[in-house]
Amino acid sequence: MKANKTKTTYQKLLCAILLIFCLGNVKAQLTGTKNIPGDYATLDLAITDLNTQGVGAGGVMLNMLAGNPETAPIGGYSITATGTAANMIVIQGNANIITANAGLGVGPLTDAIFKIVGGDYITLTGFVMMENPANTITAPATNNMTEWGVALLYASVTDGAQNNNIAGNTISLDKNYANTFGVYSNVRHDVNNVVVTNDIINNTTAPNSFNKVYGNLISNVNAGIVFIGSAATFNMDMGNDIGGASLATGNTISNWGGTAAASAFVGLPANVLGIYMNDENDFNVSYNSVISANLNTATGLRGILADYAVVPGGTITNSITNNTVTFTQAGNGAIQGITTLTTGGVVSNVTLSITDNSLINNAVTGVGSSAAIVGIANGGAYGTVTISNNIIRSNTSTATTGGFLGITSQAGVVNTLNIMNNQIGNASGGAVTFSAATSGTVGGISNTTSTGTTTLNITGNSMQGFSCVSSGIFTGISNSGAAGVAININNNSLGTATGGLISYSAANSSALTGIVCSSSGAFASLSISSNDIRGITYSVLGTAANTYINCSAIPASLLVNLNTFTNLNVNISGTVTFILMTYTSGTGTGTKTVTNNSIVTGYNRGGASANGLLLVSDNGSSVTGT
Template structure:
């Protein structure tokens, strides 16, 4: 006991005992008696907490945050509020951090971090105890003194944090940040990033909604909203994928955000393990108001080799190793010829989305408006692509009611253009109701409106119905194909191609339907055209 009490020789030093709530009940006692009473309190407290407590300073009282906390008011700044959130955790009913309108902020170095090592947010949030951070239209500016060469700067970062909503902020790069070389950059990589804190503790059940995110696409590593379970929060170029289902970033909702001036709009990359992949991703919800706007994106494919994104491509939306996906109601407009270095330009790409071997999963890509204009004549333009070739036999893909417009190369080009490409051998496939509006192409490369390369299994059905060319299509030279399937489907499968409007076409080489589907002359799908 002498060892434990030696640091309290001066009993008039009240700060030594402030961690004990009982101290406030001692009252006004002379210093001599105070010393005796305080030592007695200390001994009693140590006995109450058990033999495991060896230092009085280790006894800490936490007051979880609940209700609405106004900033300013309850806290002077958003940074102080988030620091307290991480320190105190969340209590019954959850907490709302409300940044009152008219209070712009500058983010701390690296960004506002919710969660992370040691944060009580990791153990205190739940569906009943969520955290909502409301911006009320306030601007959050990245700091001007970011550490040179760091690749993990963001405005907000959720690191292993669950049940968090980030809503109503205007997030922007600092105009003073202009150095773009990887090794010396002082730029901001992420508007919002969702990352794991350990490979077994990801950021799950989160909502990013109604924010405006504007960075600087002159910097190759700019992402509007970035979710990855393929690397740590500190080393995005080192592959270290999460290893359990608890380590992924499942059930992410991204609604109503306006993202611009980034190289890549939205990334959601799950781990590749069949039992670890992300489950549930909703980008755009079910109504137009929930749709996201991604504009003026795309500069270069020579971005740093982040483990969650392929090289030599830029996308409006990129998804990897995730099941049960909805991408709907979004507007995706690339920079006007701004992609000029080593990159194919894509609208929506779903990669590795059915890696599991069992279960029933769906991917819905519906009511999106896509306009892509590449300034790199040798590279391809791809509107919507589902590229994973390993799926469950009972899963489905639905690519419906999307509009492709004003898509072309802005220079004389040889690169191909593919509006819709499916490589996923799902049981049901519906590519219907899509429109291609006012398309005038400047490439000699082949343009394909809809293609499928995945074989249909017995009892599988693919519908290619009611797709239309609107206003007109013009292409001076090079091949054009409206629909192509070159798969090796088997007997018992069905291919329907009905009510497609293939008209208003001006080109020199056109194929309406190219169907070479079947394992042999006598084996293949039943076709209805």
């Protein structure tokens, strides 16, 4: 009896101890505000405890009191804890400087100031992150540098970093090291090896989705912000937001760039990258300022680059809006302000909007450069693309073989391509000024590829202020894509009341064309209507031929009407043709209407010409027409 009583007492005591232990663990979950110093001596100790104990009801704030700078641990702070929508984790820096560790070791490619490894619902805000000045070895194999300001990585191939907010931080590393990134997210490699593919395996918990990068000041890095999603069709990241919905949430990336990354990070292209989105669905890149360092590189420069390396699943809308991009380039690498690609194939389920961006003050500065400037380049076969209300102005070039193009689309957009209401040059600054004669081609808007299901709308655009010494061929608006439904090139202003279209300060012999459409689908309708061309100036007698509207497409119906040619004073000896058509109906039963086109104010010719003036040159045929 006594033995049984002793046993029972022992069991009760053991249960009590276990209960106390469990309650202790529950209480150990972090909640409320934890001050550093105070509750914890260092941020490293606080994050270690957070990772061990987790977060409790109502969430937790790790609050670094102002005036307490720290050195990050070797490799960086690694945050593996996970919050929830109800129990969030906030790590508040209060402008404290976090310096990279000086003992990073030899050759790793995975050092950061902060890493979020599979963590969710974490806000990282208010820190000043800096490379350690003692870290100077930049050769990748022996480097002792910091790769990432902030990295979002998965904990396992089924556990990505989701619903995190990287906001209001200052990040400055060392762009002399080509493997530096301000903010980096990638689900195609694990936390320890960035050059070996190890992609995620589901589309729910594994992608790095619904993260926000808002209001950060990023400088002195080779690449600003990089997000690389899964290369599996249905496992791509969703809903990542770079810049938010106002200037207050946009990121500023300055004094960045140099060359392509020196190591083969999985999914990273060989370009100089301001913002890169690869295999990302429903993304937003908005209100960011992307201003490069003074570069001198043969590598192609991309302010904002988005690409699909594989065809995604689902119905997707991606937006690139209200960004500002500026490059300064002394080398020969081409400048592209905004570039969109679909290298993996046709993505007819994706709608892309590129709107309200400013591509301004881009400068090619190298003597004898071959670098070209392109404002917006779509190379993607998306379902629908809208490029509207963008401003491309105040660009300059010293190139002698490089050219300029405001907007180009070079892939077969499946449904509708809208290039509308853009300003390529305006009253605040012309499109581009060349300080040397160049053989490069110069132009405003170009579409080179369409499909049998495409409707092409190039409408409401204005362009002015192409200032050249002399140049290669100039074309204001060009379409060579065989759009199968309709082509509408209407209501465009090539030259405006505040500035003419183009000026040459030296003798120029290359052809000038205002609007040209050289291709269409046989059953398409084609309208070139209500456009105005004005302000073509040759300061020195040129030998170039001018053609203001040129149509050699074969649509089912053609309408050329209400176009105006305003106050032209053309000092050339070459042929001037206002409207040139070699139209043949694609169906054999089409119509051609050319009516109510007019010269406004006057037309003056400064040079003699054996060929003279051709108001309408028509070498084609039409079954019925006027």
